[in-house]
Amino acid sequence: MVTMLDVAKKAGVSKSTVSRILSGSVAVSEKAKEAVYQAIEETGYRPNLLARQLATKKTSYIGFVMTNVLYDGPYFSTIVYNAASFSESNGYQLVLADGKHSAEEERNAINFLLDMKCAGIVVYPTYLSEEEMGQIIEQSETPIIVINRHVPSHPEIAFVADHYQCAVDMMEYIISQGHQHIAFIRGTKGSSSGEQRFKAYKNVLERHQIPFNEQLVVQGAWRPDDGYEGVKELTARKQTMTAILAGNDEMAFGAMKALNELGFRIPQDISIAGFDNIAMSNYVTPALTTVGIPFDRILQKGILYLIGDERHSDVIDLNCDLIIRDSVCPPHQ
Structure with missing residues (x-):
């Protein structure tokens, strides 16, 4: 492996001179710079950027x-x-x-x-x-x-993001379509976002004086198979159910597969909705009603804050977006 010392010998300068040139120092003659750059090209030397940045206590x-x-x-x-x-x-x-x-x-x-x-x-x-x-x-x-x-x-x-308000908005929309028998597939136990979504589910039911039914709630862990198995468990309980709110889109996809296999029409027999608005949610049939969690804006806002650009960071809002597609409709009469 070619080293900085090899470059120095080839260029006829000291190792410290090569180091100063690579670090952008102006206190080096143009003749020395030209010789070092020529030696780098001839030897194929690749500077150790990490070592250089650690030495200056600054990295990119x-x-x-x-x-x-x-x-x-x-x-x-x-x-x-x-x-x-x-x-x-x-x-x-x-x-x-x-x-x-x-x-x-x-x-x-x-x-x-x-x-x-x-x-x-x-x-x-x-x-x-x-x-x-x-x-x-x-x-x-x-x-x-x-x-x-x-x-x-x-x-x-x-x-x-305000996961609680996101779930409130979705529950209000589902209820506005006439649903009162709404099942919920929960995310991983202990998940902060999952707990906020479930809390909103219960609170909105209470606000509309719709009794909370534990038999309409199943535990999942964010994966499609959790939605699939969740629907199997819900239907086995023989509870009236006109809509399902899955804790994320991936569980909603699994739930849709199970509903199709069991002979339910979506949304005519059972409506379904999710969270996250992942790319596939617009390409399943029917297209999934969901909530867009603004992780692009969350990361943009956070990284701008990290690098000290608070002026641009402060103007980025983190509101969720209710995305209404085809998987929710009024319950079949």
Whole structure:
């Protein structure tokens, strides 16, 4: 492997001169610069950018921590895409660190990115508590933001959609179509967004004086097969059901498959809706009524905040969008 010393020997200068030229120093003659660049071309030398940036305590990296249990599926691939895209558009490289399967491993991933001297770090926490995230933020000189989780001690660095209001809006729409027997397929236990959506489901039922029926609720974990099995469980309970609200689009897709197999027409017999507005929701039949969670804007707003562009960050709103398509209609009379 070609080293900086090889370049220096080829150019007839010292190693420190090569280093100064690569770091952009102006205190080097044009003749020396020309010789070094010629030597780099002839030797094929590739500078170690990380080592150089660590030495100056400045890097062009944005770190992103997310546990690998979230990697699978279109929803989270879209999140990573947006994080990478907005980092790149602002002149930064995204570095993904795996939070794995525990709070300790999430903390280790954050420490790894801190050791890399990232310009800032985005954390999508799964295991670290709100209190633990607050402590990490207070102890770090590197700017850290949190997405999809509130941090009461540092609300200014928590970038999250209002999942409760998103679910309220969807429930109000479903009820406005005449539905009173609405089933709910829950997301993973302990999920902050899932709990907020379920809370909204119950509160809107109460607001409309519709009795809450535990038999119309099944537990899922965000996957299509959870929606599929959830519908099988709901129909086995023999409860009246004219609409299903799934905790996310992927579970809604699984639920639609089960309803079709069981002979139900969507939406004539049973309406269905979801959350997230992933790309496929507009291409299933019927097209899925859903809520658009603005993760593109969440990440854009958060990354602008990380790099110190609060003026542009502040004007980005994080309101959800109710997207009405074909999968919800008034109940069949």
